[in-house]
Amino acid sequence: MGYLILKRIAAAVPVMLVVATIVFILLRLSPGDPAMVLAGDMASPQEVAQIRARLGLDRPLPVQYATWLGDMARGDFGVSILSKRPVLELILARLEPTFVLAFCAIVLTVLLAVPLGATAAWYHNSWIDRAVMAASVLGFSIPAFVIGYLLILGLSMSLDIFPSQGYVSPFADPLGAARHLALPSLTLSVVFMALIARVTRSSVLDVLGEDFVRTARAKGNVERRVLWRHALPNAAIPIITVIGVGIALLISGVVVTESVFNIPGVGLLTIDAILARDYPIVQGLILFFALVFVAVNLLIDIVYVLVDPRIRY
Amino acid sequence: MMISRRDAASLLLAGLTAVAVMAAPVAGSAAEPKTLKVSPHASLRVLDPITTNAYITRNHGYLVYDTLFSLDAAFNPQPQMVQSWKVSDDKLTYDFTLRDGLAFHDGTPVTAEDCVASLQRWAKRDLIGRRLVGAMKEMTAVDARTIRIALKEPFGQMLQALSKPSSFVPFIMPKRIADTPPDQNITEIVGSGPFKFVAGEFQPGVKVVYERNAAYVPRSEVPNGTAGGKVAKVDRIEWISFPDMQASVNALKKGEIDLIENMTADIKPTLEGAPGVVVQKRSGLSAATIRFNWSQPPFNDVRVRRAVQLAVSQRDFMDAVIGDADAYQICPGMFICGTPLESRAGVVGTVEADIAKAKAMLAQSSYKGEKVVIITPNIVSFGGLAPLTQQVMRQIGINAEIQTMEWSTFLSRRTLEKPAAEGGWNVANAVFTSLDLYSPLANLNFDARGPGSYTGFVNDPKTEELKTQFARESDPAKQKAIADEMQTRAYDQVFYIPLGVYNSFAAYRSNIRNFIDSAIPVFWAIEKN
Numbered sequence: 149m150g151y152l153i154l155k156r157i158a159a160a161v162p163v164m165l166v167v168a169t170i171v172f173i174l175l176r177l178s179p180g181d182p183a184m185v186l187a188g189d190m191a192s193p194q195e196v197a198q199i200r201a202r203l204g205l206d207r208p209l210p211v212q213y214a215t216w217l218g219d220m221a222r223g224d225f226g227v228s229i230l231s232k233r234p235v236l237e238l239i240l241a242r243l244e245p246t247f248v249l250a251f252c253a254i255v256l257t258v259l260l261a262v263p264l265g266a267t268a269a270w271y272h273n274s275w276i277d278r279a280v281m282a283a284s285v286l287g288f289s290i291p292a293f294v295i296g297y298l299l300i301l302g303l304s305m306s307l308d309i310f311p312s313q314g315y316v317s318p319f320a321d322p323l324g325a326a327r328h329l330a331l332p333s334l335t336l337s338v339v340f341m342a343l344i345a346r347v348t349r350s351s352v353l354d355v356l357g358e359d360f361v362r363t364a365r366a367k368g369n370v371e372r373r374v375l376w377r378h379a380l381p382n383a384a385i386p387i388i389t390v391i392g393v394g395i396a397l398l399i400s401g402v403v404v405t406e407s408v409f410n411i412p413g414v415g416l417l418t419i420d421a422i423l424a425r426d427y428p429i430v431q432g433l434i435l436f437f438a439l440v441f442v443a444v445n446l447l448i449d450i451v452y453v454l455v456d457p458r459i460r461y
Numbered sequence: 462m463m464i465s466r467r468d469a470a471s472l473l474l475a476g477l478t479a480v481a482v483m484a485a486p487v488a489g490s491a492a493e494p495k496t497l498k499v500s501p502h503a504s505l506r507v508l509d510p511i512t513t514n515a516y517i518t519r520n521h522g523y524l525v526y527d528t529l530f531s532l533d534a535a536f537n538p539q540p541q542m543v544q545s546w547k548v549s550d551d552k553l554t555y556d557f558t559l560r561d562g563l564a565f566h567d568g569t570p571v572t573a574e575d576c577v578a579s580l581q582r583w584a585k586r587d588l589i590g591r592r593l594v595g596a597m598k599e600m601t602a603v604d605a606r607t608i609r610i611a612l613k614e615p616f617g618q619m620l621q622a623l624s625k626p627s628s629f630v631p632f633i634m635p636k637r638i639a640d641t642p643p644d645q646n647i648t649e650i651v652g653s654g655p656f657k658f659v660a661g662e663f664q665p666g667v668k669v670v671y672e673r674n675a676a677y678v679p680r681s682e683v684p685n686g687t688a689g690g691k692v693a694k695v696d697r698i699e700w701i702s703f704p705d706m707q708a709s710v711n712a713l714k715k716g717e718i719d720l721i722e723n724m725t726a727d728i729k730p731t732l733e734g735a736p737g738v739v740v741q742k743r744s745g746l747s748a749a750t751i752r753f754n755w756s757q758p759p760f761n762d763v764r765v766r767r768a769v770q771l772a773v774s775q776r777d778f779m780d781a782v783i784g785d786a787d788a789y790q791i792c793p794g795m796f797i798c799g800t801p802l803e804s805r806a807g808v809v810g811t812v813e814a815d816i817a818k819a820k821a822m823l824a825q826s827s828y829k830g831e832k833v834v835i836i837t838p839n840i841v842s843f844g845g846l847a848p849l850t851q852q853v854m855r856q857i858g859i860n861a862e863i864q865t866m867e868w869s870t871f872l873s874r875r876t877l878e879k880p881a882a883e884g885g886w887n888v889a890n891a892v893f894t895s896l897d898l899y900s901p902l903a904n905l906n907f908d909a910r911g912p913g914s915y916t917g918f919v920n921d922p923k924t925e926e927l928k929t930q931f932a933r934e935s936d937p938a939k940q941k942a943i944a945d946e947m948q949t950r951a952y953d954q955v956f957y958i959p960l961g962v963y964n965s966f967a968a969y970r971s972n973i974r975n976f977i978d979s980a981i982p983v984f985w986a987i988e989k990n
Contacts, residue, residue, distance in 0.1 A: 179870040184872040186512065187514070190628065193876045194913060202642075202645055228665065232508075241664060242664075305711060313703070408704075412667040412668070416667070417666065423869065
């Protein structure tokens, strides 16, 4: 296991380097100029040029790239062009809302989607199965921002049950946090639920045809125990795989959900930084997202071993 | 597998209980400070009001910093930090004496040296400031409370310059901070204004927090525009950024925030009649315009510009873009209606369109049917301007195409003087506020220095000469005559086309009192009951 972790960490280094290079090039090739955003819409070209020179943006791209890589190697992510705050500080300050939101969404997904998928499989071809699959198609088809706005309209503005926006830390006010996170978590988890429910159904269906399920029934197990203790654990590997792959879906969902519910997480920071062409923040964020992706995949590999002792690396 | 009725009932009960608990209102503490929660018109990211001319940074500046003079609602300069001032008989020496009790937020007293350093930094960035420096021999601190400005030649706009209300505003900061080069962001925000910036709670793009400056000594006059006594009546102000206007409207309706500082007329119907919400028309005006790239064909030909000018009807634009007739005015005055220099001198077209005359003018021009590129940003305040501009041009036979882009690309692209086919542009709309346009020296539409000047690159030495005359003149009647001549010239050469002016609105909870109707949103005097 230790060897696996070390190997994966070593493999992550070139991955991060490739991501860093691509992000750097894409940002510099995209139109727009942070110096212009900083100077404002009434600045003259000379004023913008002065600011560009002060920010070092007038230097050749290879020089800028080498400087940035050197800084990164020393753990220096740079400072925001606009706010002059260290990039690492800005990202760390925004991590909590995003992690809390993502955690709630994953918990909600696992708690609802796995039982729903398993139930659909159990009642294969019944109205329950069709209803779950129809809901799953809907969940896939409706964009997250539409779901978010519908939830705000219904449960916040009309019924006045939940707040319409904002974030409260669960460490400061658990009850307030629950109220503020209910709608965004639901919004973020809908696509994820649709995905997991479908995969769970399909995986459980495969397992239900296996000999050991018949054996379990023959031993006199009640139906509930057959499903939850015998079938579902054996269907776990594909579900865990999809949860891992779905992290990418979750990251893109976070960006949208945070915008709709005005949650000050890294998603909102990403949009802000891209629109403002705040290169150091965008570069730092993309590297952070890549790191999360690598870490989650490593975690999934570790969970495989824990769930299925037959798996060896 | 079956879920029993008892299991189902338990689950349902648990779910309902959770919803009820989460939906329960959270009780507030009686000892909490009075906090005004505001949705500002944009997210604050740059804190230095001299580095950027962004309005949001200017508004932040008004909370934290103070100014020597301020402009009242009638566009008259009034003393703010200054107690008294003297002008020599030859009008070449000004002595300004500071009020007693002025202190920065770090506790140090405001001195004349701080003011000199602040004004020098401001003057390097501001159009009027540069003219002031051009007319200046020296600016010195005579003693701790007296600033002397000695001039080489008369500068009739001295008090107007020192009270300049919009970006760049001559805010006063400590000398150690004001010595920072003006193209380099300051990071320490220390002013002497009625509110203190709380650096520890600043989250760029998310939240800005200000606390009442208990040591601030306000003037005794009633608040008027940006002038008068700045009496802070709430303990704390929080600017909370929203990614879109609808989210802030929802938050105001639910009482999650107290005030939306600025919204367009199209949002007003969504708040009218909402319980506990007041909608107020703001007196400050915004002005929409069409600007041409003078450095490239076909708009380097004045006849093409005149053809478009003749085809424009302000009412058509305002009806399409604003819609609400109570929220806009037909205003051909280039120094904006309702200001001391409002004028109809030299007005051509714009009020009524004359398509036949416009077509005839275009036929006489050098235009040969080439494609014209209108660039526009995908932001709300520009919505509708570009399509209507395209329609007007097509109506008279100009082959116009719209290219939409996000804000930062738009800003970069319109500084390019090269042909549209090489990534430049031909036509762009621009929106200003009345405070940017009321002064002939600050009005960027009269930046006529040619290549390298403000976008559009208007090249007219005659106008630059008129601006110099205006700067020297101190007689209001003669100033008005010069401004009229400038406007006549701008209409004749079609520097740009004014498309009408319109109001924006503020909305707040009904427990908010004394929201000052200022063109710039100011937060002193506001009470929260």
